[in-house]
Amino acid sequence: MVRKWLLPTLSEVLAKAEPTGIDLLVPEFNPPDSQPTTDVRQQELKAESQWHSAIASVETLLLTSLPSPIGASELSEETVIEGLLITAPLPLFSHPAIVSQLHTITFTTPHVNRQLLPCQSPGRSRNLDLTHHFPIELLLTDPLADERFCLVLTQQFSLVVVLGEENGEPRCQFSFDPDDLDLAWKSLRGRIMLTAPEHLAYLDELAAQFSPIEPDYRWVMAFSQSLLAHQPVAQLAPTQQPVEVPTKVAADVELIQALTHEIRTPLTTIRTMTRLLLRQPDLSPRVLKRLSAIDRECTEQIDRMELIFSAVELATAQPSQAVDLTTMSIGELLEQSLPHWQQQAERRNLNLAVAIPHKLPAVVSNPTILDRVLTGLVENFTRNLPSGSRIQVEVTPVGDKLKLQLQSQSDDDEQPHTPAQQRHSIGQLLTFQPETGNLSLNLNVTKNLFHLLGGKLIVRQHVQQGEVLTIFLPLSTIAQS
Known part of the structure; x- marks a missing residue:
């Protein structure tokens, strides 16, 4: 029988608090001969890379926010403590301005080398008062011992970053949300009560002094920008051969990868701040409606960028990086997706x-x-229809395939359908509609995606119905037997 700990880990705290506790959007790099990203080792490397980028970004924010001059060589024992820093399983920062001005707690285990902990760390000034640096030992059976985390509480900003697991998969998350940070502190406080109760009263006092605060959007934006600045530069190992990609497509890929990350990062920041505002009490219906619209639009744009980024990776992947196909319930997928498709249609009066x-x-x-x-296909389909149009979605088994068809009908069946808005190609992978500002995958790339997913997309133009999209997906042999 597996015993469940009463106190949650910080990964569990942020997972339950989503969507305000969000994943890091740091780009990953898959070498040409590597396994698909579902491989556990690849996920570990990705999460590890995200963790290092996040900690470097936290250090940047701290050095910006602390009042003592950066690089000060003489920091006296009278230096004022400006915040509370809790890390595991080792100290994360060594800069004097951080070490001297933040009260630091390090959660550790008996296996950690005690000489690496702050009180005995070499190279520090003998005159510096280090009584505000001490370790707290976790129980060996505590699942928190398997996580790395950094909780920062200052007068300027509050932030938590966690490297752990969710559903058995490595994951790096962060949050500026005061509610998330409060839950994280309560989880850690429970551990202090178990193993170091003599420090509890003093730490409660500190936690009250530096309680989590509502984030200023400028700190959230600075953190997001710093994540991009600290992201690793992908390099091919000497033994690896470069991917044989035409020069033009290779240039498109580099542009799209840079574009999607530059767009996703600020949008994620805006969405995070919007969701924090949505949790405020006593919002007027008008403000609530507008904030909800901002959240929705950010989510749709982030999802579109995710789709474009994934499509580019698949379009340039080696045969050994084939998409993992599995037996799945198309009924469950449609049940989850249809309400979103319905909302898309209603917003465009369809x-x-x-x-x-x-x-x-x-x-x-x-x-x-x-x-x-x-979802991307339905969104592009609805954007091209005039207000008042009807969209018919039909799903039927046909032989050994499942057929999913989308077609539109105008209010006046006698009136020929207006041609789709003019689309301009951007390179060999994207199209752009000036009338709507819509950026999307071009038809050939979309068809190739369905092919990689085991299916087929057919697009036909009809005078009355306009575009008719027909998708065929292979039925599972298990389902047919």
Whole structure:
């Protein structure tokens, strides 16, 4: 019988607090001959890279916010303590301005070399009062001992960064949300009560003095920008051969990768701040509606950038990096996606009619990527329709395939359908619609994505219906037997 700890780990705190506790959007690099990103080792390397970028960014924020001059060589024992810093399993910062001005707690285990802890760390001034630096030992059975984290509480900003696991997968998360930080402190306080109760009263006093504060958007933005500045530069190992990609496509890939990250990072910051505001009490209906609209638009743009980034990776992948296909429930995917599609249609004054059998057979595809591709396809489809149009979604089994079709009908069946808005190609992978500002994957890339997902996309133009999109997905042999 597996015993569940009463006190949650910090990864569990942020996972339950999502979406305000968010994943780091630091780019990953998959060498041409590496395993797919679902490989556990690849996920570990990605999370580790994100952790180092985040800690470097925290240090940048601290050096910016602390009042003593950066690089000061003489810091006296009278230096005022400006905040509380809690880390594990070792101290994370050695800069004198940080070490002297923050009260530091290091959660550790019996296996950690005691000589690495702050009180006995070499190279520090003998005249510096280090009584505000001490370790707290975790129990060996505590799952928190398997995590790395950094909790910062200052007068300027509050932040928590955690490297741990969720559902068995390595994951790095951060949050500026005061509620998340309060829960994180309560989780750590419970550990102090278990193993170092003699420090509890003093630390409660400190935690009250530097209690989590509502974040100023400038600190959140500075952290996001610093993440980009500290991201690792991908390099091919000497033994690896470069990917054979045409020069033009290679240039497109570099542009798109840079573009998607530059767009996702500020949008994620805006969405985080918006969701923090949405949690404020007594918001007027008008403000609530506008904040919800900002959150929705940011999410849609972030999802679009995720789709474009994933598509580019798949479009330039080696055959050994084939997409993992598995038997999946298309019924469950549609049940989750249809409410979002309905909202998209309603915002554009479109009517969405759905004809789906009560029970659908299983198909073979990749559920995560298929969901992104279908949502992107429906969004582009709805953007090209005039107000008042009707969209018919039909799903039917046809032989050994499942057929999903989208077609539109205008209010006046006698009136020919207006052609889709003019689309301009950007390189060989993207299209742009000046009328709407919509950036999306071009048709060939989208068709290739469905091919990689085990399916097929057919696009036809009709005078009355406009574009008709037909998607075929292979039925699972298990479902057919």
